[in-house]
Amino acid sequence: MKRSYLLILLFFILLAFKQDASELPVGKKIFKLPVGITAKDYLPNTLVIKFKSGKKLNVITESAGDALKKSGITLSDIDPIFRNANQTVVEQAEGKENIFHFENYFLAKYNGNAAIEQVINTLLQNDDIDYVEPSYIYTTWYTPNDASYGAQFSLPQVKAPQAWEVIKNSSNVIIGIVDSGSETTHQDLAANIYLNTADPINGIDDDGDGYIDNYYGWDFCGQSASTMIGDNDPNVKSSATEHGVHVSGIASAVSNNGIGVASLAFNAKLLIVKAGADDNGQSIYKGYEGIKYAADKGAHIINCSWGGVGGGQFGQEMVNYAIAKGCLIIAAAGNSANDTPIYPAAYDGVLAVANLDQNDKKGRYSNYGTYVDLSAPGEGIYNTVYNNSYGYYSGTSMSAPLVASAAALIKAKYPQYTALQIGELLRATADNIDQQNPDYIHKLGKGRLNVYRALTEAASSVRYQSISITDQSLGNRAPGTEIALNFVLKNFLAPVTGLNVSISTTSSYVQILDPQINVGNLATLETKNNIGPVRVKILANAPENHELVFNLTYTANGGTYTDFESFSTVVALDYLNVAVNKVSTTLSSNGRVGYSKANATAGLGFIYKDENMLYEAALMIAKSETQVVNNARFDVNYSNDFKKQQTAALVQHSTAAFEGASIFTDAGSSTPIGLKIKSRLLAFNQTNEDKYVIVEYEIANQSANDLDGIYTGLFTDWDLDEASSNATKYDDAQKLAYVYAKKNASYPYAGVRLLSNAAPAAYYPLSYQLPNSLLSDNIFTIAEKYKSLTSGIKDIGLGYNTADGYDVMFTIGSGPYRIPKNGSIKVAYAFMGGDNLNDLFEIGMSAQAKYNDLASVDTKVVPTISALKQNYPNAANRFTYIPFDLSEQSLTTLTIYDIMGKKMAQVVNEDLSAGAYRIYVDVSKFSSGTYLYKLKTPHYSKTMKMIIGK
Secondary structure, three states: OOOOOOOOOEEEOOOOOOEOOOOOOOOOOOOOOOOOOOHHHEEEEEEEEEEOOOOOHHHHHOHHHHHHHHOOOEEEEEEEOOOOOOOEEEEEEOOEEEEEEHHHEEEEEEEOOOOHHHHHHHHOOOOOEEEEEEEEOEEEOOEEOOHHHOOOOHHHHOOHHHHHHHOOOOOOOEEEEEEOOEOOOOOOOHHHEOOOOOOOOOOOOOOOOOOOOOOOEEEOOOOOOOOOOOEOOOEOOOHHHOHHHHHHHHHHOOOOOOOOOOOOOOOOEEEEEEOOEOOEOOEEOOHHHHHHHHHHOOOOEEEEOEEEOOOOHHHHHHHHHHHHOOOEEEEEOOOOOOOOOOEOOOOOOEEEEEEEOOOOOEOOOOOOOOOOOEEEEOOOEEEEEOOOEEEEEEOHHHHHHHHHHHHHHHHHHOOOOOHHHHHHHHHHOOEOOOOOOHHHOOOEOEOEOOHHHHHHOOOOOEEEEEEEEEEOOOOOOOOOOEEEEEEEEEEOOOOEEEEEEEEEEOOOOEEEOOOEEEEEEEOOOOEEEEEEEEEEEEOOOOOOOEEEEEEEEEEEHHHOEEEEEEEEEEEOOOOEEEOOOOEEEEEOOOOOEOOOEOOOEOOOOOEEOOEEOEEEEEEEEEEEOOEEEEOOEOOOOEOOOOEEEEEEEEOOOOOOOEEEEEEEEOOOOOOOOOEEEEEEEEEOOOOOOOOEEEEEEEEEEOOOOOEEEEEEEEEEEEOOOOOOOEEEEEEOOOOEEEEEEOOOOOOOEEEEEEOOOOOOEEEEEEOOOOOOOOOOOOOOOHHHHHHHHHOOEOOOEEOOOOOOOEOOEEEEEEEEEEEOOOOEEEEEEEEEEEOOHHHHHHHHHHHHHHHHHHHHOOOOOOOOOOEEOOOEOOOEOOEEEEEEEEOOOEEEEEEEEEOOOOEEEEEEEEEEOOEEEEEEEEOOOOOOEEEEEEEEEOOEEEEEEEEEOO
16 A cells, blocks of 8 residues: 555655655645646646745735736635635644644635636745645546346355454445545435434534535535535435445445345445536546545545546645545546556555456456556446435446455454554455466555455555665766665554565666665564665666666565555666765756756755755856747747757866766757856865856857857856845846845855856846746746846846745846857856855855866866777667767768668767867667667778668
């Protein structure tokens, strides 16, 4: 079972152990709809908003509200999501205190035709907002079926008759049915319906929970999806909405009453929570509100036979709350017949259930994948339906309540077990079904539910809680280096002795050097830290940004206990994390600083004193107001004009503590200038040199003509302390643009100093919070980017003369430059962290002196001989790298031919300096086969073979 807060992998880099952000976004949020989501998957013009603690609702009418109005959008309604949610709730789960501020959740509606992403990102401009999401619609997972399967084969299939010999009474267990509603008067359900006796039907909210007369449960949606008016009647009104009636019967139909059907749970109580509307039986609109309601009303188990690909923070937070209240949440894995994660099933802490037929084979439409925990029968299930009737349905919607029913029996027998222990016991005692499903091994969870085994066996269940990864290559996890894995393991159930963990992967690009770990013994609920290390070598031919899936196999108790789980990470990253002195940042392969990807991902940002201050630092090079090549934002999206040619890699024999370089061109632009750029980052660790890094761009003109009027600079977005309370200023004497926190005098400063002196400096402060700013409409056009680079020193700063400051950004750069054909210029910056302004000034002067020294001394070690080397990966599929050395500056060509000698592509044709090169080659359009590549200079020529296989 996935674990709340436990499945997050903790990535650390050597020396500094800073978090690797290749998979986890940090800093300011930019919202994008999940892949596969369309307008039919969320309520139109409706948003879920969570404010930060203590913030007021009227922030909507301020800066974000003004920006909305400029786009023709107005907020028509904004109401609290939860009734009587004016108190902060503190819950304990797994020894951790959880604080939930339900007064911060609101549902907003807006008028206007703007795209929902635009509306959300405009609202996110306000730093008093934690997050904004669509109000997702989820789908019930069932398919109508006929009666040819027979009646209730699922019960003997999961060993119910044997289980009932152990225990039948689970009347003290409450199962929350969050669904389309139910039928509280059904002859096979009525006696098992949970009644809220604290609030009888008398028109008064007797129990003070905000829901009047919720005696039989609650209906969050009411008659129509268009109005969503809740009421105290959770009953369905027609056979079109009977999904929840069927689910209710599977979970706990009254058993041994001489009529109808039986249920595993026999007599567990059903808490009915209607989360769909009467006029749409297949859509769940208020599922997460329903989960919270069920948890608050004392449900031990909550069944969710619905889901969709739209996840989000709101759903995970409601799941976390229910877990903290002691609930086991069980969810259908989905009926999409693929391995795309479905929510809430894929959320941490939720027990996800796949569907099987009566022969233990995967149901035709059942989802599968590593997020699935176990499987249960769900094809042709006969049970209760609308109007005191019975019928057949199929799907993971039917599998999930069968597991919920089993969980009720486990809870009745082991009342002292936590929710996670109950879920783990059901998972750990499932029967292996690999033989029946050879194409889905380890993708249908541990196996098929066996409730008798769960009630009678003393099973063990070891699961990893976190994984740390240390890296020899400063976060790059580069080919030819090793990473080391260390685990935190926990045993949830019966003690294990002699635990051994085997680590494997199907990837051919790594070698696991320590495939076995001997852990020893683990008592019930015991946790062991720092298990390892497991060394993994990244092979030289590993493709960039290669995702690895590692499989863990647990063996203990003399071989009688076995289990498995998996996790994934990315190696051979096309960026380098830099953490050799008092600041940490990232060198990318595309000119960005701090992050390789947009939205503050794939990198460290800029860290000083454990504070990450940077959200974006993007390179911009301008020729005219219609021609600016860059990778800065333009709205919620980002430009990506720079195409990688040589991946970020360490420079050997450097005198710096860290030196890395990458090469890219502007070939990704629709209006390229014709540039090739070498990016270099250096960091030093001596005293007085340990609070900055130097970033240098060598911009070469590869066009057919001389270039005049070239401007270049960095667009930077800083977030210090409270991001909306910052100020920026420019010091002309130092060519230093800096940022500081207005409300926290002790917070560190950050700054960027222009180190180059060949052209006048430029500084342009910006903030979307000001109506006259270039970013006031949250759009950064090409013309505006050009203006920010070419306006010289626009102002002395922004926010410094206000009480609270703003969310500030600035462009710092220089120009104009003239770059002759085949010529180049160098522009350099120092990224600095300091304790105060004076400290920043001293650091800047030190960085300037160091760069002046570097400019006068060639520290590069030149290869003694020219050499063409074998490409990798070989065989290549989508791309490959061709490495070579040049012992002297020379006109160099690198050409690819087919096996018959026909010229296919000329990769390099230019004058290159002496040095070591690694050229990226796109081979995606080449056919499979053997090819030749030839390096030629006036004094060297060599040809080698490479293989391309599709």
